[in-house]
Amino acid sequence: xxxxxxxxxxxxxxxxxxxxxxxxxxxxxxxxxxxxxxxxxxxxxxxxxxxxxxxxxxxxxxxxxxxxxxxxxxxxxxxxxxxxxxxxxxxxxxxxxxxxxxxxxxxxxxxxxxx
Amino acid sequence: xxxxxxxxxxxxxxxxxxxxxxxxxxxxxxxxxxxxxxxxxxxxxxxxxxxxxxxxxxxxxxxxxxxxxxxxxxxxxxxxxxxxxxxxxxxxxxxxxxxxxxxxxxxxxxxxx
Numbered sequence: 001x002x003x004x005x006x007x008x009x010x011x012x013x014x015x016x017x018x019x020x021x022x023x024x025x026x027x028x029x030x031x032x033x034x035x036x037x038x039x040x041x042x043x044x045x046x047x048x049x050x051x052x053x054x055x056x057x058x059x060x061x062x063x064x065x066x067x068x069x070x071x072x073x074x075x076x077x078x079x080x081x082x083x084x085x086x087x088x089x090x091x092x093x094x095x096x097x098x099x100x101x102x103x104x105x106x107x108x109x110x111x112x113x114x115x
Numbered sequence: 116x117x118x119x120x121x122x123x124x125x126x127x128x129x130x131x132x133x134x135x136x137x138x139x140x141x142x143x144x145x146x147x148x149x150x151x152x153x154x155x156x157x158x159x160x161x162x163x164x165x166x167x168x169x170x171x172x173x174x175x176x177x178x179x180x181x182x183x184x185x186x187x188x189x190x191x192x193x194x195x196x197x198x199x200x201x202x203x204x205x206x207x208x209x210x211x212x213x214x215x216x217x218x219x220x221x222x223x224x225x226x227x228x
Contacts, residue, residue: 004158031214033214033215035218040124040220041220042205042218042219042220042221043159043205043216043218044218045215045216045217048214048215050214058215090158090159092159094214103149103161103164104159104161104216105161106151106158106159106160107158108156108157108158109156109157109158
């Protein structure tokens with residue numbers, strides 16, 4: 001298994017540009033999520049999905065869209081990039097263990113710089 | 116609202132010495148607590164979790180964590196630190212009845228040879 005993969009690894013955008021951060025997992029996990037990591041703030045949840053066709057907002061959803069057309073893929077779209085969206089973005093997926101509790105597995109991250 | 120606090124931005128320890136990375140939590144109901152580690156330019160890796168049962172939880176790479184309900188703490192520990200343990204450590208709590216994790220701000224562990 002490749003686990004959770006993210007592309008691109010690094011991206012530079014100009015203010016106002018749009019782009020899509022890709023995330024894929026090959027573990028048949030139902031739950032997927034996007035976080036952003038900023039210095040001194042830990043990880044903050046942007047959007048998440050509990051299965052194909054179902055998405056919901058996290059803590060900081062503004063400026064981002066998601067969709068979940070398949071179990072494997074969970075792309076994150078920036079509609080009109082702003083400097084405040086400069087961050088490192090992590091995708092994660094999870095499955096319930098024998099106790100029914102989820103353990104999340106993270107991708108390697110996408111480093112985004114918005115000028 | 117659920118939350119976790121990591122009071123130390125950085126912890127410095129000499130190789131071979133025991134280490135502790137602190138975490139306190141605030142949750143309604145039973146806490147589901149996690150520790151993750153992030154090495155430079157990498158994603159987060161799961162270390163261990165507490166769901167129920169023994170207060171001392173053993174995880175990957177020789178780490179363990181002690182759940183203390185009266186002190187609402189879940190400190191990460193290791194008896195003998197390695198230079199390779201140097202990384203960023205995150206404590207997290209699962210929001211009840213969801214799969215969402217709420218992360219602390221992270222603690223950078225620096226182990227000196």
